Amino acid sequence: MGKTLFDKIWEKHVVRTIDGGPSVLYIDKHFIHEVTSPQAFAGLDKRGIRVLRPEQVVATADHNVPTIDQHLPIREELSRLQVDRLKKNCSEHGIELYGLGHPYQGIVHVIGPELGITQPGMTIVCGDSHTSTHGAFGNIAFGIGTSEVEMVLATQCLMQTRPKLMRINIDGTLNAGVVSKDIVLYILAKITASGATGYAVEFAGSAIRALSMEARMTICNMSIEMGARCGMIAPDETTIEYMKGRKFAPTGDAWIEKLKYWKELYSDKDVVFDKEIEIRAEEIEPMITYGTNPGMGVGVTGHVPNLSEIEEKEKPSFEKSLAYMGLQPGVNIRGKKVDYVFIGSCTNSRIEDLRMVASFVKGKHKANDVEVWVVPGSKQVEKQAIEEGIDKVFEAAGFMLRQPGCSACLGMNEDKIPAGKYCISTSNRNFEGRQGPNARTFLASPLTAALAAITGKVGDVREYYKNRELLIAGQEN
Amino acid sequence: MSRQINIVRSSAVPLNIENVDTDQIIPARFLKATSREGFGKNLFRDWRFENDDDNRPKPGFRLNDPTYGGKILVAAKNFGCGSSREHAAWAIKDAGFDVVVSSFFADIFKNNSLNNFLLPVTVGEKFLQTVFNAIETDPKTELEVDLPSQTIRLVGPGYEHSEAEKFEISDYKKTCLLNGYDDIDYLLSVKDDIQRYETERAI
Numbered sequence A: 001m002g003k004t005l006f007d008k009i010w011e012k013h014v015v016r017t018i019d020g021g022p023s024v025l026y027i028d029k030h031f032i033h034e035v036t037s038p039q040a041f042a043g044l045d046k047r048g049i050r051v052l053r054p055e056q057v058v059a060t061a062d063h064n065v066p067t068i069d070q071h072l073p074i075r076e077e078l079s080r081l082q083v084d085r086l087k088k089n090c091s092e093h094g095i096e097l098y099g100l101g102h103p104y105q106g107i108v109h110v111i112g113p114e115l116g117i118t119q120p121g122m123t124i125v126c127g128d129s130h131t132s133t134h135g136a137f138g139n140i141a142f143g144i145g146t147s148e149v150e151m152v153l154a155t156q157c158l159m160q161t162r163p164k165l166m167r168i169n170i171d172g173t174l175n176a177g178v179v180s181k182d183i184v185l186y187i188l189a190k191i192t193a194s195g196a197t198g199y200a201v202e203f204a205g206s207a208i209r210a211l212s213m214e215a216r217m218t219i220c221n222m223s224i225e226m227g228a229r230c231g232m233i234a235p236d237e238t239t240i241e242y243m244k245g246r247k248f249a250p251t252g253d254a255w256i257e258k259l260k261y262w263k264e265l266y267s268d269k270d271v272v273f274d275k276e277i278e279i280r281a282e283e284i285e286p287m288i289t290y291g292t293n294p295g296m297g298v299g300v301t302g303h304v305p306n307l308s309e310i311e312e313k314e315k316p317s318f319e320k321s322l323a324y325m326g327l328q329p330g331v332n333i334r335g336k337k338v339d340y341v342f343i344g345s346c347t348n349s350r351i352e353d354l355r356m357v358a359s360f361v362k363g364k365h366k367a368n369d370v371e372v373w374v375v376p377g378s379k380q381v382e383k384q385a386i387e388e389g390i391d392k393v394f395e396a397a398g399f400m401l402r403q404p405g406c407s408a409c410l411g412m413n414e415d416k417i418p419a420g421k422y423c424i425s426t427s428n429r430n431f432e433g434r435q436g437p438n439a440r441t442f443l444a445s446p447l448t449a450a451l452a453a454i455t456g457k458v459g460d461v462r463e464y465y466k467n468r469e470l471l472i473a474g475q476e477n
Numbered sequence B: 001m002s003r004q005i006n007i008v009r010s011s012a013v014p015l016n017i018e019n020v021d022t023d024q025i026i027p028a029r030f031l032k033a034t035s036r037e038g039f040g041k042n043l044f045r046d047w048r049f050e051n052d053d054d055n056r057p058k059p060g061f062r063l064n065d066p067t068y069g070g071k072i073l074v075a076a077k078n079f080g081c082g083s084s085r086e087h088a089a090w091a092i093k094d095a096g097f098d099v100v101v102s103s104f105f106a107d108i109f110k111n112n113s114l115n116n117f118l119l120p121v122t123v124g125e126k127f128l129q130t131v132f133n134a135i136e137t138d139p140k141t142e143l144e145v146d147l148p149s150q151t152i153r154l155v156g157p158g159y160e161h162s163e164a165e166k167f168e169i170s171d172y173k174k175t176c177l178l179n180g181y182d183d184i185d186y187l188l189s190v191k192d193d194i195q196r197y198e199t200e201r202a203i
């Protein structure tokens, strides 16, 4: 009997298994950042132990950093203390830090892949739930809590129970204007925000194979929003092409050796998953969320569900959510006015996302009463955008290009959406208060966000692709 | 923080809202601390206070209602989803809870809780509704969570014959909680195996 992609990697990393209990799983790469690591280092100090394998740990500052004037000291005291603590911990333990001002600094899930640190077949963890992003390369990558960060620092291992396995197959061809963010929002709307809890999810099918690496990352990134332990996509030629020449990708004989391993990483034909879901790519339209969890989404031409469409038991949560969003059951989302547009986060802040937005807004200007923030995922993305003249396109459109960081994705630094305002956001969470106390979030693709920036409203981007040959980034034709 | 859990008998605070994410449990702006202590006062901050103002507690919110109290938090389906922030488990534990009951927990939250000696008890939807109803009817209703026998039941007058609900927990984790051990203690004890793995691994 064959093996799944997940099991092929899992089995290679099990150090030992407790009878009827969890396994000791070896971790290849560990990313850390300023917010979820200080207590872990404090824990090590308390136990009087040191980091076991500092060369397998990479650090950056992203969650809590300002996105303007990054060359100046951080003004907010607690944020500065946290970033300074990271510096101190990294230097004391010999950990590489791509902190503020470093040419590799950026959102942890953007820099890992772009530097080639993230590779197929690995086990990767980080004290951040969107670690699932890295699974786009065909590895087991998942978010952990701070106690687990401490465990990995101390022993390079974690206690883990093998999850159940789910495969989601997306076959067919996406319609013009529909991109990978729409795929994942569509899946979420279908299976809900807890639809994959307890599972490792493999995304497969011809529509996935046709995606670029960056577009695949968007999908794996949001697998945590379904509750999945991790998301993964088998490596293929696209993956290998992406890896070539990356800063920390293997070279020479090591490359040839790795390639052999990577090419074995796929689910064998005869494997059985605990659960399997089939989706046709043609069914998917540009998506948008109306509620306060990422599973509350509809096609842009759809409407907020009517009360009659909601199960009795779920009504209180549904009504609470709509009250927060200031929306009525049954209303159309299309035409809804927005106040802010946020293009950024580890879901959609890579160069392809910025190119996609730029190609749409080129020669256009934002609506007067909308504020638009573009926050690149990393220094390298920022640099590339400037080299390609994308910054000029944004400037002409009245968009504000900020510096790399998590920014308004979680509203931890000053980049918050004011109370009561509507923000269309390319990030991954529309939870109450996520983008600032009482801020209201519509999650959407970079294209749908770009359209809202220009018109000031939620619209259907497909209308702009009718009769026009436009290259849509993130979707190889 | 008590590290051992055995039998917890207490009244409970009901929070009958589905899909409670960790951003609600502890909003991001409170994550700037570098220690594990003191998060309890900001537990459910934005649900507890109007406009972030300590002087304006929202009266309808259960955690503000002195009628309800105890060491057990009873939550609805998909509790603890979203961000991996362990600060959520720290905040709940710091606010005096030793047990959280729900019909469904998000994965990372469940691990974080176990690592902080906060026991997540997964029960059936029907049992959960019975508990919610019982507490709503009489806030003094007590629950008994018995880790050694892996059961939870309503106790006290009127519940003498109430049925106990079984819950799952791995033997390994159960031993940890009963004795106050954590995973790091275990992992450090198998360090030789880990180093052997490192030298022998094929990839």
Ligand code: SF4
Pocket: A062, A063, A107, A108, A109, A128, A130, A345, A346, A347, A405, A406, A409, A410, A427, A428
């Ligand atoms: S961009 Fe948002 S989701 Fe991604 S790591 Fe930062 S805070 Fe988390």
